[in-house]
Amino acid sequence: MAHPPRSITLHDVARDAGVSVASASRVLTGRFRGEAAVAERVRVSASRLGYVPHGGARALITRRAGAIGVLLPDIFGEFFSELLRGADAAARAAGCQLLVAGAHSRPDELVAAIGAMRGRVDGYLVMAPHNGAQPAIAQLAAQMPVVVIGGTAQRSVLPSLVVDNRGGARAVGEHLLTRGYQTLAFVGGPAGNADASARRAGFLHALRDTSQARSLIELPGDFHQQAGWDAIRQLVRRPKLPRALFAANDAMAIGALSALHEAGIRVPDDMAVVGFDDIPMARFLAPSLTTVHVPIATLGERAMMRLLEGVRHGTHETVFREVVPTSLVHRASTGAHVDSSLSRGVA
Amino acid sequence: MAHPPRSITLHDVARDAGVSVASASRVLTGRFRGEAAVAERVRVSASRLGYVPHGGARALITRRAGAIGVLLPDIFGEFFSELLRGADAAARAAGCQLLVAGAHSRPDELVAAIGAMRGRVDGYLVMAPHNGAQPAIAQLAAQMPVVVIGGTAQRSVLPSLVVDNRGGARAVGEHLLTRGYQTLAFVGGPAGNADASARRAGFLHALRDTSQARSLIELPGDFHQQAGWDAIRQLVRRPKLPRALFAANDAMAIGALSALHEAGIRVPDDMAVVGFDDIPMARFLAPSLTTVHVPIATLGERAMMRLLEGVRHGTHETVFREVVPTSLVHRASTGAHVDSSLSRGVA
DNA sequence: CTGAAAGCGCTTACAG
DNA sequence: CTGAAAGCGCTTACAG
Numbered sequence: 001m002a003h004p005p006r007s008i009t010l011h012d013v014a015r016d017a018g019v020s021v022a023s024a025s026r027v028l029t030g031r032f033r034g035e036a037a038v039a040e041r042v043r044v045s046a047s048r049l050g051y052v053p054h055g056g057a058r059a060l061i062t063r064r065a066g067a068i069g070v071l072l073p074d075i076f077g078e079f080f081s082e083l084l085r086g087a088d089a090a091a092r093a094a095g096c097q098l099l100v101a102g103a104h105s106r107p108d109e110l111v112a113a114i115g116a117m118r119g120r121v122d123g124y125l126v127m128a129p130h131n132g133a134q135p136a137i138a139q140l141a142a143q144m145p146v147v148v149i150g151g152t153a154q155r156s157v158l159p160s161l162v163v164d165n166r167g168g169a170r171a172v173g174e175h176l177l178t179r180g181y182q183t184l185a186f187v188g189g190p191a192g193n194a195d196a197s198a199r200r201a202g203f204l205h206a207l208r209d210t211s212q213a214r215s216l217i218e219l220p221g222d223f224h225q226q227a228g229w230d231a232i233r234q235l236v237r238r239p240k241l242p243r244a245l246f247a248a249n250d251a252m253a254i255g256a257l258s259a260l261h262e263a264g265i266r267v268p269d270d271m272a273v274v275g276f277d278d279i280p281m282a283r284f285l286a287p288s289l290t291t292v293h294v295p296i297a298t299l300g301e302r303a304m305m306r307l308l309e310g311v312r313h314g315t316h317e318t319v320f321r322e323v324v325p326t327s328l329v330h331r332a333s334t335g336a337h338v339d340s341s342l343s344r345g346v347a
Numbered sequence: 348m349a350h351p352p353r354s355i356t357l358h359d360v361a362r363d364a365g366v367s368v369a370s371a372s373r374v375l376t377g378r379f380r381g382e383a384a385v386a387e388r389v390r391v392s393a394s395r396l397g398y399v400p401h402g403g404a405r406a407l408i409t410r411r412a413g414a415i416g417v418l419l420p421d422i423f424g425e426f427f428s429e430l431l432r433g434a435d436a437a438a439r440a441a442g443c444q445l446l447v448a449g450a451h452s453r454p455d456e457l458v459a460a461i462g463a464m465r466g467r468v469d470g471y472l473v474m475a476p477h478n479g480a481q482p483a484i485a486q487l488a489a490q491m492p493v494v495v496i497g498g499t500a501q502r503s504v505l506p507s508l509v510v511d512n513r514g515g516a517r518a519v520g521e522h523l524l525t526r527g528y529q530t531l532a533f534v535g536g537p538a539g540n541a542d543a544s545a546r547r548a549g550f551l552h553a554l555r556d557t558s559q560a561r562s563l564i565e566l567p568g569d570f571h572q573q574a575g576w577d578a579i580r581q582l583v584r585r586p587k588l589p590r591a592l593f594a595a596n597d598a599m600a601i602g603a604l605s606a607l608h609e610a611g612i613r614v615p616d617d618m619a620v621v622g623f624d625d626i627p628m629a630r631f632l633a634p635s636l637t638t639v640h641v642p643i644a645t646l647g648e649r650a651m652m653r654l655l656e657g658v659r660h661g662t663h664e665t666v667f668r669e670v671v672p673t674s675l676v677h678r679a680s681t682g683a684h685v686d687s688s689l690s691r692g693v694a
Numbered sequence: 695c696t697g698a699a700a701g702c703g704c705t706t707a708c709a710g
Numbered sequence: 711c712t713g714a715a716a717g718c719g720c721t722t723a724c725a726g
Contacts, residue, residue, distance in 0.1 A: 007490075009703055020713045025705055034711055050490075055467030056406035057703035060718045065403065067446070067467075074432075077627075081428040085421075088449050097463065099414070100447045102435050116444065119719095120402030120414075225631045254631050261633030280424075284572045284601050286608030286633055356719055367697045372721055381695055404719035407702045466703090 008051045016045040028053070059120070067097040068307060069121035071113055073104055073128055077251055078279040079296060083149070086300030087125060094308050096122075107132045114140055122311045125149065125303055129193045134158075145310035147303045151194035159310070161303045161322045165198035165276075166205070168292035168326035172246050172274050173206025175290075175328055179335070181244040181272060182214045187221040187231045187256070189248040196223070199248045199276055217242055221252050228255025236263055243271060244334070250275035250282050250291055257285060257333070268335040278329055287332035294326055355398045363392040375400070406467070414444040415654060416468035418460055420451055420475055424598055425626040426643060430496070433647030434472060441655050443469075454479045461487055469658045472496065472650055476540045481505075492657035494650045498541035506657070508650045508669045512545035512623075513552070515639035515673035519593050519621050520553025522637075522675055526682070528591040528619060529561045534568040534578045534603070536595040543570070546595045546623055564589055568599050575602025583610055590618060591681070597622035597629050597638055604632060604680070615682040625676055634679035646671055 014024035019042060026032040027042040045051075059065045068091055072080055084100070091098050099121055104110040110133050114124065123144055126137055129151030140146055141158055148160040176184060186203060189196020207216060219234060221227035228247050232255075235241060247253040253275030260267055267273050267287055275282060275291035282289040302322070310318065361371035366389060373379040374389040392398075406412045415438055419427055431447070438445050446468055451457040457480050461471065470491055473484055476498030487493055488505055495507040523531060533550060536543020547565075554563060566581055568574035575594050579602075582588060594600040600622030607614055614620050614634055622629060622638035629636040649669070657665065 010705095011703080021704080022706080022713055022715095023711090026712090029705080031706095032711090052462060052465035054407065054703050055465070056403035056412065057718085058466075058705080059403035060401065060407060060703080060720085061705045063718080077428060078425055081424060081431075084428075084447070085449065088447070092448070095463075097467070098447050100431070100435070100445050101439070102432065115399065116442075118399035118402075119405075120444070225628065229631065251628075254628060257633050258631040258635065281572065281598075281601060281628070284576065284605040286604050288605065357721095358719080368720080369697055369699095369722080370695090373696090376721080378722090379695095401719050404702085405721080407704085407719080408721045410702080 007054075008049045010051070010053070012049055013042065013046045013051045016049060017042040065120050065122050066095070067099050067121045068304065068311075069114070069117040069124045070098050070100045071104060071110060071124060071126045071128065072100070072102040073130070074102055078281055079249075079251075079277055082279065082296035083127070083300040086297035086302075087304040088300075089297075090301045090304035090308070096308065104128065104133075105130070107136050111136045123147075123307050125300075125307055127151070129195050130190070131192045131194055145307055145314075147307040147310070149299060149303050157319050159306070159318065159320050161299060161306070161324060163195065163294050163299065163324050164326045165195055166202035168276060168294070168328065169199040169202030169246075170206045171326075171328040172276075172292060173203045174209075175330075175334070176244045176246070176272065176274070177206065177210050177214070179272075183217075183240070183242040183244070184214060185217040185219060185231070185235060185242040185245045187219045187228055187245065187247040187252050190222045193223075196221075196248050203246060215242070221248060223249050223251055225251045225255035225258070228252030228257075229259040230255075232256050232259035232263065232265075236265070241265070241271060244274070245271060246274045246276075248276055250277045250279045250289065253289055253291065253333075254281075254285060257287075257289070267333050272334040274334060282329075283331060285333070290331045290334040291329055292326045293329045295324060299324055354401075355396045357398070357400070359396055360389065360393045360398050363396060364389040412467050412469050413442070414446050414468045415651065415658075416461070416464040416471045417445055417447045418451060418457060418471060418473045418475065419447070419449040420477070421449055425628055426596075426598075426624055429627070429643035430474070430647040433644035433649075434651045435647075436644075437648045437651035437655070443655065451475065451480075452477070454483055458483045470494075470654050472647075472654055474498070476542050477537070478539045478541055492654055494654040494657070496646060496650050504666050506653065506665065506667050508646060508653070508671060510542065510641050510646065510671050511673045512542055513549035515623060515641070515675065516546040516549030516593075517553045518673075518675040519623075519639060520550045521556075522677075522681070523591045523593070523619065523621070524553065524557050524561070526619075530564075530587070530589040530591070531561060532564040532566060532578070532582060532589040532592045534566045534575055534592065534594040534599050537569045540570075543568075543595050550593055562589070568595060570596050570598055572598045572602035572605070575599030575604075576606040577602075579603050579606035579610065579612075583612070588612070588618060591621070592618060593621045593623075595623055597624045597626045597636065600636055600638065600680075601628075601632060604634075604636070614680050619681040621681060629676075630678060632680070637678045637681040638676055639673045640676045641673055642671060 010021050010024050014021040024042050027039045032039050099117055101113040110128055124146045127149040148158045150162050188200055219231040253273055256273055265271055275289050278291045278293035282291050357368050357371050361368040371389050374386045379386050446464055448460040457475055471493045474496040495505045497509050535547055566578040592603055600620055603620055612618055622636050625638045625640035629638050
């Protein structure tokens with residue numbers, strides 16, 4: 001293992017500026033109370049020598065790593081880049097780094113990732129929608145500030161930010177019923193995924209609340225586009241096509257639109273399609289996708305802000321549950337008017 | 348600032364196991380040569396006390412941070428999550444963490460992000476397609492292992508992995524000409540973006556190489572969906588529509604498909620559309636998108652692997668330029684047959 | 695093999 | 711105000 005050439009330390013800067021390391025440290029951390037000229041000399045030396053503080057040494061003494069661990073279930077799709085974008089913005093505003101790890105589908109992988117970050121982060125932002133991950137997260141939260149995003153069981157006692165999945169899905173059900181759709185299909189999310197379950201529950205709730213006659217076909221899914229595609233392939237084999245399809249997320253709705261297009265089934269004329277998430281691309285689909293808007297970047301940002309509060313005040317015992325509201329966005333895939341904001345340059 | 352309760356240190360483990368910290372350290376880092384029973388005692392103590400090494404202290408003494416800084420121009424869209432996924436996989440395989448920072452459009456922001464990571468990373472993976480960022484990166488590379496992904500100027504002397512933009516774009520031009528399209532439009536990328544320039548150059552090259560009469564309309568773009576949408580709005584105002592559109596990336600092609608759909612212009616019958624990147628969603632568009640395949644996750648993975656090599660051997664002086672090949676994928680948006688791999692469950 | 699000790703680079707009481 | 715010194719938690723020559 002070759003070592004990088006020994007880099008410039010505070011000692012070098014201090015000597016160059018003719019002061020003690022203590023004074024140099026004070027200047028550079030803004031705690032210096034002496035003559036301005038001396039401070040200036042230190043700053044000049046530091047920048048001329050290209051000094052950069054050693055993060056590890058600083059973390060050792062300040063007991064603050066200056067970084068937040070971000071654990072994602074899997075890194076793919078627009079959803080996660082949006083979430084990360086929000087978290088990154090909030091962390092940067094607080095001068096904090098992001099240590100990111102993705103692709104944890106099994107609880108033991110999550111535990112391993114948590115362990116690998118120990119000692120180098122001040123807290124964790126965790127997205128682990130699978131119910132099996134709960135115990136590991138709860139244990140972590142007992143020792144460190146943790147904020148969970150989405151997908152916690154109802155009775156969870158973890159600090160968490162959750163999307164109003166039930167409310168959003170219920171609005172979808174009501175919308176479809178109001179528009180007179182009687183035969184419906186639902187493509188679900190991964191088994192054991194709390195967000196997916198809540199969306200299903202909300203949708204069923206809306207259907208139950210009506211006296212209208214209606215039928216519902218449920219199809220399995222996993223949040224990937226292919227699942228939406230497969231769902232349509234299943235449906236076309238049936239004697240009668242349902243008039244509306246609700247996919248538990250946008251990616252599957254996109255897959256469904258693709259298969260419908262290929263099968264020559266018109267949307268929304270022959271079948272209406274609704275998604276969930278409102279990823280940035282949803283409005284640019286053909287036809288544009290009616291979906292439940294989730295403020296994804298804001299979700300990441302809020303979660304990070306609350307986590308940083310906990311880190312700052314050492315109050316990681318505080319349990320809270322903040323629900324982020326959702327709203328149904330009517331677009332062309334359910335026959336609504338085309339979203340006019342497009343022409344106003346909203347990206 | 349509240350401090351977390353002082354955590355378990357190696358000292359605690361050593362005392363609990365009845366050995367010196369040196370021996371405890373040796374056991375835990377696999378350098379212990381004594382009795383197996385002693386080693387076992389240390390391991391038991393460590394796990395019972397919930398010991399986790401302090402990353403900062405370890406970095407201080409080993410001069411290895413165990414993390415790689417990843418600098419992205421902006422975190423959005425499927426492209427970046429794919430790239431990150433590949434980089435994450437390679438880093439994890441090497442037991443390395445990812446310190447991620449995004450949204451650097453201006454060179455000075457990039458410099459700031461680099462500075463903030465100094466002392467806590469062993470190397471940098473940089474994606475900074477804007478030409479103005481070159482000097483900052485070159486300076487960085489003189490001191491630390493760096494690998495640049497995509498978008499470097501032709502004569503760059505930085506270790507880099509670049510996509511074969513020219514070749515891919517040229518194939519698009521040739522394909523369109525071969526199919527007899529004579530009136531073409533091109534939507535470019537951001538000004539000063541090296542990837543975008545190379546794609547334009549490759550496309551123009553193909554058009555120049557033919558004796559066929561043809562016309563080309565160039566439209567400005569910025570890699571966002573909206574730009575593709577706007578491009579179509581521009582084109583429909585003209586007296587005559589071009590027969591084929593090439594967008595410098597998939598996001599803009601998606602925006603174009605959306606606007607074409609809304610305008611009632613059929614794809615590919617009235618206008619063929621081609622993108623670049625082959626993001627996972629491309630095959631699920633309606634119609635499915637003909638585009639240039641870029642192995643995005645592989646790109647991130649390869650780049651990380653080469654970077655880690657440099658870190659391991661301290662050979663960050665080695666300059667290389669690895670070109671990742673691209674290939675044109677024919678789908679429905681240019682009238683090709685529908686991609687049959689869909690039905691084989693490829694997500 | 696094993697432990698006492700030095701030292702990585704930094705910040706911060708503690709004296710002066 | 712300012713500097714010498716202690717010490718954060720760890721690894722690794724160096725003796726024994």
